[in-house]
Amino acid sequence: AQSVxxxxxxxxxxxxxxxxxxxxxxYGATPYLFWYVxxxxxxxxxxxxxxxxxxxxxxxxxFEAEFKRSQxxxxxxxxxxxxxxxxxxxxxxxxxxxxxxLSFGAGTTVTVRA
Amino acid sequence: xxxxxQTPKHLITATGQRVTLRCSPRSGDLSVxxxxxxxxxxxxxxxxYYNGEERAKGNILERFSAQQFPDLHSELNLSSLxxxxxxxxxxxxxxxxxxxxxYTFGSGTRLTVV
Numbered sequence: 001a002q003s004v005x006x007x008x009x010x011x012x013x014x015x016x017x018x019x020x021x022x023x024x025x026x027y028g029a030t031p032y033l034f035w036y037v038x039x040x041x042x043x044x045x046x047x048x049x050x051x052x053x054x055x056x057x058x059x060x061x062x063f064e065a066e067f068k069r070s071q072x073x074x075x076x077x078x079x080x081x082x083x084x085x086x087x088x089x090x091x092x093x094x095x096x097x098x099x100x101x102l103s104f105g106a107g108t109t110v111t112v113r114a
Numbered sequence: 115x116x117x118x119x120q121t122p123k124h125l126i127t128a129t130g131q132r133v134t135l136r137c138s139p140r141s142g143d144l145s146v147x148x149x150x151x152x153x154x155x156x157x158x159x160x161x162x163y164y165n166g167e168e169r170a171k172g173n174i175l176e177r178f179s180a181q182q183f184p185d186l187h188s189e190l191n192l193s194s195l196x197x198x199x200x201x202x203x204x205x206x207x208x209x210x211x212x213x214x215x216x217y218t219f220g221s222g223t224r225l226t227v228v
Contacts, residue, residue, distance in 0.1 A: 034216050043116060043204060043219035051214065090157065100212040101147075101170055104157040 006105035021076040023091030032094040118220035132193040137205030146188040152201040164211040
């Protein structure tokens with residue numbers, strides 16, 4: 001079965017600094033990959049997704065992610081974080097063999113300091 | 115507003131009781147997914163309905179059941195509630211029966227069992 005690992009439980013970053021969140025997946029074929037963000041008390045919002053094609057994907061709020069097949073990774077990046085980026089971020093994987101039911105990583109909490 | 119509506123937003127009930135959570139999917143979406151989010155288990159897939167029919171089951175307890183009605187809204191019924199059932203319950207929807215485009219999440223129902 002596919003699995004998703006987000007190695008970092010919590011990351012603190014200064015406002016204006018760059019951010020990278022790691023995501024590794026375990027699956028034989030290329031899955032569908034997603035990043036979601038959850039602000040406190042809110043539902044999950046889709047930031048970006050990867051199905052195929054260009055391995056660098058642009059999303060909303062200035063985020064991007066890069067799919068690296070050789071590393072089974074789909075890391076999320078933002079060049080310059082804003083205080084409003086403080087939230088919990090989830091990587092999710094959908095696989096054809098599981099009808100694309102999304103499996104979520106444990107999440108990474110991002111704190112932004114002034 | 116994601117277009118997925120969940121009610122109620124908060125629910126406090128006693129052990130042994132039964133509650134019903136309601137979800138209206140985004141307009142045009144035929145699939146509804148239910149997820150449970152707790153601190154120790156993270157986001158766990160419970161069940162999916164597509165156009166009124168059960169499509170997939172995940173880690174759903176026998177005390178829990180769900181259905182999707184002809185107008186496509188869905189209800190998640192939780193019975194014989196235990197303290198450990200306290201969690202955020204999310205509903206998500208997608209256009210087709212395979213959420214390859216990603217899911218749209220509601221803002222969740224926070225259930226507290228006392």
